[in-house]
Amino acid sequence: MELQAKGHTFWSEIAPLPGFSYEDIDDVYFWLDQNGRGVEQELHLNKNMDEADILAKAPPSVQFGISTLFHSLRAWCEQKPLFQYLNPEAQRGMPVNATLGFDTPEKAAQKVKDLHRKGFRTFKLKVGKDIHAECDLIQHIKKNFPEVNIRLDANRAWDFRQAIENLKLLEHFAPEYCEEPLSNPDPESLAQLRDNTEIPLAADESVRSPNDVQKLISQKSVDVLILKPMLLGSVTIIREITELAASHHIPCIFTSTLDAGIVRLLTAHLSAALGSPGYACGVATGSLFRQDVFSDEHFIIDGRLQLGTTSEPDRFFESDPRRLNL
Secondary structure, three states: OEEEEOOEEEEOOOOOOOOOOOOOHHHHHHHHHHHHHHHHHHHHOOOOHHHOHHHHOOOHHHHHHHHHHHHHHHHHHOOOOHHHHHOOOOOOOOEEOEEEOOOOHHHHHHHHHHHHHOOOOEEEEEOOOOHHHHHHHHHHHHHHOOOOEEEEEOOOOEOHHHHHHHHHHHHHHOOOOEEOOEOOOOHHHHHHHHOOOOOOEEEOOOOOOHHHHHHHHHOOOOOEEEEOHHHHOOHHHHHHHHHHHHOOOOOEEEEOOOOOHHHHHHHHHHHHHHOOOOOOEEOOOHHHOOOOOOOHHHOEEOOEEOOOOOOOOHHHHHHOOOOOOO
16 A cells, blocks of 8 residues: 655555455455445545544454554654654664574584574474474474474464473473463363463463453453554554553564555554563564565564664665565
């Protein structure tokens, strides 16, 4: 999406993810066809788009795309980068995690070595296919790189009994947390599982709204929230979730949903502004794309976010020869 205002161009993206988002791309086009002119009128009135009735009825990905355009415009008017506009006390740098697929221990160790050399110290590992092989893999990584931090993502692979058994095996490696361990992750089951493991539990797909977060908190179901902005909606909704979590001392970690460079950068800004300090965010997924607007290296340096002091991402589009026609 492109917004031209006050002699400047601002960019955002609407990218529902099949299998995760409630809406699909056809829903997005239909909504924009029906409401696009109304959105333009609201933007030109300089109202807070997040509070506009028209946006409240939009699918989450549309809310995110339009809201971030609006806040990027506001940030530029205040001559601040987006993250400092959203939070004046935010720091421009924070750690980023790298993601590992399941591989042989030797190949995985080589990947960790390469990424370690680039400054990454937190690694997210998918688990849930072969627990014994996965334990061997983690043991091999920790033996060679004892200082690295391991995160686990089970992607709802286990029933309750399997989750208890497998998490017991994984406790030995002291992972930072395990995302979505249960195939049926209702708040009550997660709370019961949390009472039966030493590994902190994280909700990812289970977080779609402030109401979801309130249910998880009230049941004491999780220790960490994983936030994917494209699935949540406007900046105001995302801020409401982070403030609710903070009031109960639950950290929020921002990650992407296989988003292109525009949203990865916007998510990086949201993470710096609204995420929990000291926790690595998950926006280093550009290597999964064969073609992209710009690469992670523009804003991830030495395994950390390095956000600029000027409005972004337009400055990258102006200088990067790989710019796509959007």
